[in-house]
Amino acid sequence: MKEHKNFDKNKFIKKNKYKIVVYSLVVVAVVILGITLVKRNFTNNDIQSASNSSYENVDKNNGKKDDNIKPNEAGDIMVVMYHSINQKSNHYQWHRSKSEFLADLEYMYKHDYVLISMKEYLSNDIDIPRGKTPILLTFDDGLKSTFAIIKNKMGRYVLNPDSLVGILEEFKREHPDFGSGGVLYVTSNPFKNDAFHNTKTEGSYYDKFKYLDSLGYEIGNHTYHHYDLATLSSSSIKEEAGKVNEMVSDSYNGYQVKYFAYPYGNIPSDEKIKVIKKGKYKDILYKHESAVLAGPRSPYFTNPITKDFNAYKIPRTIASSGANQDMYWYFKYYEKHKSERYVSDGDRTKLSISAKMKNEINKKKTEGFNVEYVE
Numbered sequence: 347m348k349e350h351k352n353f354d355k356n357k358f359i360k361k362n363k364y365k366i367v368v369y370s371l372v373v374v375a376v377v378i379l380g381i382t383l384v385k386r387n388f389t390n391n392d393i394q395s396a397s398n399s400s401y402e403n404v405d406k407n408n409g410k411k412d413d414n415i416k417p418n419e420a421g422d423i424m425v426v427m428y429h430s431i432n433q434k435s436n437h438y439q440w441h442r443s444k445s446e447f448l449a450d451l452e453y454m455y456k457h458d459y460v461l462i463s464m465k466e467y468l469s470n471d472i473d474i475p476r477g478k479t480p481i482l483l484t485f486d487d488g489l490k491s492t493f494a495i496i497k498n499k500m501g502r503y504v505l506n507p508d509s510l511v512g513i514l515e516e517f518k519r520e521h522p523d524f525g526s527g528g529v530l531y532v533t534s535n536p537f538k539n540d541a542f543h544n545t546k547t548e549g550s551y552y553d554k555f556k557y558l559d560s561l562g563y564e565i566g567n568h569t570y571h572h573y574d575l576a577t578l579s580s581s582s583i584k585e586e587a588g589k590v591n592e593m594v595s596d597s598y599n600g601y602q603v604k605y606f607a608y609p610y611g612n613i614p615s616d617e618k619i620k621v622i623k624k625g626k627y628k629d630i631l632y633k634h635e636s637a638v639l640a641g642p643r644s645p646y647f648t649n650p651i652t653k654d655f656n657a658y659k660i661p662r663t664i665a666s667s668g669a670n671q672d673m674y675w676y677f678k679y680y681e682k683h684k685s686e687r688y689v690s691d692g693d694r695t696k697l698s699i700s701a702k703m704k705n706e707i708n709k710k711k712t713e714g715f716n717v718e719y720v721e
């Protein structure tokens with residue numbers, strides 16, 4: 347009996363070999379799909395509740411939320427200027443020690459700031475949770491303590507955790523809702539030298555630019571020799587700007603630098619700024635969509651959709667504390683004057699703008715958005 351049964355079973359398996367294989371594969375696929383969906387649901391819910399605790403307060407009747415958040419997406423956005431690491435206790439104000447940098451990030455995170463890119467800043471196409479304020483970090487001079495990669499045991503490039511970008515990426519890993527983005531403005535020899543901190547670095551320009559790009563950072567132009575542009579002729583400015591564009595493009599798949607930072611924050615005449623906006627060097631076209639200053643200047647922080655915004659004179663604040671109009675000065679200012687800062691409505695397609703600002707808006711910049719003026 348037993349043998350007979352076994353015989354039948356083997357025969358059945360033989361006869362239906364292909365069917366069994368196909369059925370088994372289908373069952374395995376369905377199980378995997380099910381697990382993936384359940385897992386994804388959990389992750390989505392986790393992210394949603396972590397980043398937007400007011401989600402459940404939506405009043406379904408009119409879409410308004412009773413969370414006491416007053417969105418204003420024409421409010422001020424801070425642009426911060428960093429350089430590199432200096433561990434001396436009494437260092438220049440334009441550098442940060444590692445612990446100071448980490449404390450800066452913690453302050454921003456705790457006070458509802460979320461990182462964005464220059465692209466997002468200029469377009470106001472900012473996808474951050476309701477109630478959050480965007481902030482744009484920039485890093486000048488292309489020093490190796492700002493960004494460095496090293497080979498790990500497997501021979502793969504990884505971030506040097508000792509660099510500013512290494513510290514920032516570790517912080518982002520621990521705080522996944524902190525956003526991402528930032529501009530690194532380079533000169534000749536990007537990320538090769540550093541007078542203030544001896545950070546270990548490896549890899550070619552290609553490896554470095556590719557790494558930064560893959561992390562969502564933007565590579566900007568800080569001129570080739572870091573001369574004071576206010577003292578240069580138009581053709582020299584063209585060369586200073588074009589050479590950086592050429593170097594980055596040649597070393598990294600034709601990458602075009604789109605954003606400019608004036609060395610020392612010194613701006614040339616408006617006539618010469620035209621050469622920075624666009625030009626041709628060695629038959630290669632370059633074009634910059636924005637240019638940043640080295641400090642705050644009237645009209646101070648604003649928003650790219652307001653009429654007083656000038657994309658080629660974007661003020662920045664120095665990442666330090668204790669000085670007039672430095673980063674912590676502005677942090678305190680915006681805690682006191684919360685209505686002046688950008689506060690997101692959490693809806694990417696809609697711009698919720700304070701009704702008080704109606705006459706200050708550059709209507710061209712709000713095209714493509716659903717604009718709502720709110721009280």
Ligand SMILES: [Zn+2]
Pocket residue numbers: 486487568572609610
């Ligand atoms: Zn500089």
